[in-house]
Amino acid sequence: MGNTPPVGRKVTLSDIAAGCDVSRATVSLVLRGSPLVNKHTRARVEEELRRQGYVYNRAAANLRRRTSSSIALVLNDLANPFFAEFAAGVDEVLGNTGYVTLLGSTGESTERELAVLGSLMEHGPAGIILSPAEGSDGQQVLAAVGSQTPLLLFNREVGGDLAACDHWDRLFLDNQRGARLATEHLIAQGHRRIAFYGGHLGSSSCQQRRAGYHEAMKAAGLSVEANWMIECMPNRLDAVAQSEHLFAGREAPTAAACYNDAVALGLMLGLHQRGLQPGRDFALTGFDDIAEAAVSAPPLTTLAVTPRARGRQAAELILQRLQEPSAPPRQTIVPVQLLVRASSCPPHA
Amino acid sequence: MGNTPPVGRKVTLSDIAAGCDVSRATVSLVLRGSPLVNKHTRARVEEELRRQGYVYNRAAANLRRRTSSSIALVLNDLANPFFAEFAAGVDEVLGNTGYVTLLGSTGESTERELAVLGSLMEHGPAGIILSPAEGSDGQQVLAAVGSQTPLLLFNREVGGDLAACDHWDRLFLDNQRGARLATEHLIAQGHRRIAFYGGHLGSSSCQQRRAGYHEAMKAAGLSVEANWMIECMPNRLDAVAQSEHLFAGREAPTAAACYNDAVALGLMLGLHQRGLQPGRDFALTGFDDIAEAAVSAPPLTTLAVTPRARGRQAAELILQRLQEPSAPPRQTIVPVQLLVRASSCPPHA
DNA sequence: CTGAAAGCGCTTACAG
DNA sequence: CTGAAAGCGCTTACAG
The missing domain is CATH 3.40.50.2300 (Response regulator)
Incomplete structure (x- = not known):
């Protein structure tokens, strides 16, 4: 009584059982809150658990129970x-x-x-x-x-x-619907030459967002130029780097539905570098509603995905x-x- | 030979041992890459491991070895x-x-x-x-x-x-040194009325950053007004909300060393709401160099902590x-x- | 080089 | 209501 197991070793069920003279089975039942065990016994065991600072070994229990x-x-x-x-x-x-x-x-x-x-x-x-x-x-x-x-x-x-x-x-x-909503919104604002900017065709979400974009463009009877469909890594850095391609063709777009917010923020930087002011000279939308979307300059129209x-x-x-x-x-x-x-x-x- | 254990049960060492007629000990040695085991035996065991799609149970091994x-x-x-x-x-x-x-x-x-x-x-x-x-x-x-x-x-x-x-x-x-560097930089830019904005005194990092700020102010012989020391939650939202307090006293500051980037970005918003343009009418610094610091408008002077x-x-x-x-x-x-x-x-x- | 046996810390029928 | 015994999947001395 009153002695603790040697330091450096973890306290186990057996230590508790020995410490209050019951079997390991009983301690286990107490731990698992079984109603089978006598009130008084339970109290003694619980006291001993506290006293020795017992920590349940869930890995061992999982092994025995074949659970995870x-x-x-x-x-x-x-x-x-x-x-x-x-x-x-x-x-x-x-x-x-x-x-x-x-x-x-x-x-x-x-x-x-x-x-x-x-x-x-x-x-x-x-x-x-x-x-x-x-x-x-x-x-x-x-x-x-x-x-x-x-x-x-x-x-x-x-x-x-x-x-x-x-x-x-x-x-x-719902990537497709999201991109469609964004594109429809740009169309409603009066844009006709709208790019889809960023993302990789390898990813299904990019394909879906492009599909939504095409859906909206088609429904509005708008055509899509090849150089309006730009791939880039879904991050800010590559979005800055690729942004020049948007303006490589004859028909420069006046707006872009971007793959996501990171890309849209990168494109904003790229626009600045070309002397264009996003939100005035060029319209864009993102996707995700990351924290910075609300505080960028200008604030970014985007799709909330919570x-x-x-x-x-x-x-x-x-x-x-x-x-x-x-x-x-x-x-x-x-x-x-x-x-x-x-x-x-x-x-x- | 050639039969797999019933589906729904995971393949164990014993299955492998039985599958190629060796003891579980030998399989274990193979798994752990022991040099003790015969080349030919090893090959047979490894083939069987593949064949049955064995997945090592690390929890069981950890239990036995008393490791983690x-x-x-x-x-x-x-x-x-x-x-x-x-x-x-x-x-x-x-x-x-x-x-x-x-x-x-x-x-x-x-x-x-x-x-x-x-x-x-x-x-x-x-x-x-x-x-x-x-x-x-x-x-x-x-x-x-x-x-x-x-x-x-x-x-x-x-x-x-x-x-x-x-x-x-x-x-x-090194919070103290970081805040000192930021404050010294603001002083070098010509500011005299510099606030320390945001963070909670309950956190040690806030105390340290404040200490660095005071260190720089004192070294430059600059005084600190009570209403230049503003507490707020270390996030953007509360930073916007509290920003009016900066201008509550007679001596409004012309610059602020902020607790972190989130707070600085929030303060930027608050400044905008007062008709002040950050980076022109008011100088500020952040702490952390989060991704958006480089792309905010204006880009945020801050401390890189990688x-x-x-x-x-x-x-x-x-x-x-x-x-x-x-x-x-x-x-x-x-x-x-x-x-x-x-x-x-x-x-x- | 390989196998039989014990044991890690738990749980669970099964007796009593 | 409580205890003795077996076993989860592994490893590790110890024989042979």
Whole structure:
């Protein structure tokens, strides 16, 4: 009585059992809140748990019970505020549910993605939330994660043979509708020569946004010049670098629907460098509504996607899947909302 | 031969051993790359591992070996780009070293911080990287994490009795020097009435930055008015809201050293709302060099802290600590670098 | 070079 | 209501 186990070793169930003369089974029942155990015994055990500073070893319990208490969250770009907010939302819900988030960041590299998934799988996550890297292949991802662990695909589709991964749940933004809304808005402002700027054709979200753009242009009877469709990396830096191409042809556009906010902000810089003032000489829209969209000069018209709420939603979807492993796969398309700000001005006189 | 274990059950060492008629011990040796095992046997085992799609159960191995392969990363605000970049840096290094990152986000709540730490501890991380919530208490954190698990304190000091936690490693920015550099720069531009704007006195980093500011002001023989020292939440929104207080006194400042970039960007908005043009009518500096600092209008003079590199450094520090558990605690102060941009203009004529 | 046995810290039927 | 025993998937001395 009163003695603690040697320092440097963690306190285990056995230490507690020995400390208050009950069996390990009884301590385990107390820990798991079983009603089977006598009030008085429970009190003694709980006191001893406190006294020795017991820390539950969840890994051991998971091993015995063949359960898991972790969810893997694999993101193509954690440094992007959109995904950072998303991760915060995921972690918020998981934390409240007793799950721990295993984080993996792939830096938009498909090689690293496979390595990260392989490494995380060894920790036996109950489920996986994956925002795939650009060019990620469904077959390879499937090979890395196996078919036992539920996976929720977020934000973009993977490439390759989708039949093999049609059991995955999906959570996507309504990219096409978003880009259509933005383009329609530019058209309503009076623009006729409208570019679609940025993103990579390799990514499904870029294809969808371009489709929305084309839809709006077609519906308005507007034609699209080849040099109005510019690809660039979905970040600010490359957006600045490529912006000259917008003005390479005869018919320079007066507005651009941009792939995302980062690209739009980069384009603003590029416009400045050409002596054009965005929001006066040239109209543009973004996508994402990242924090800086509201405070750029001019403020950026964009599409709100509320990434934190998406994160919460993703966590809830994967938790639901754990409840009903055999329910049919669910594909959720999240509507996005157009926020009109000063950057989408009417054409300059 | 050729039969796979029933679907739905994971493949284990025993399945592999049975599949190629060796003992589990031998398979284990193959997995761990032991030179003891015969070339031919190794080849057979490796083929069988592939064939059955074996996935190593690291949790079980950790249990047996009494080791851990995870590091807990607990952040006060993951949605903040500074911490998101930091997390990406941490994960980059840990991923390359075979560790997995257990993510925890506290949303600047000390209550949640303790809950998150308690929950993560049950997963037995080898070490903890903690960027504490504002007002976090050292004793309570210590009680939550115990004294067995190495902890690296990042970004800010905890409160309370520090003697109890002087065995923790620390990685801090040189806040005082950074704020001094910014203030000296404003003075060199010709400003005399310089405010220190934003942050909470509860946070050690705010105190340090204020100290650097006072140091520069004192060295230049400049006095400081009470209404030049404004507290606000370290985000854009509250920075806008509080900005009127800067101009409440008789002696309005002509410049402000801001607590961080978010606050500086918020102040810019507040200035605009008063009809003042930042970078012409009022000079300001930030702290952090977040992505938007370079693209705000005007671009923001700030202090580069390279959060991603800090993340990598934090991961390396904690890994070193795991190598040498009994080395004396290390406190690392990271120098910061002043980036001069257009927002820190000379006083308006 | 390979195998039998014990054990990491837990949980869960099964007796009593 | 409580305890003895087996077992989750691995590793590690120890024999042979």
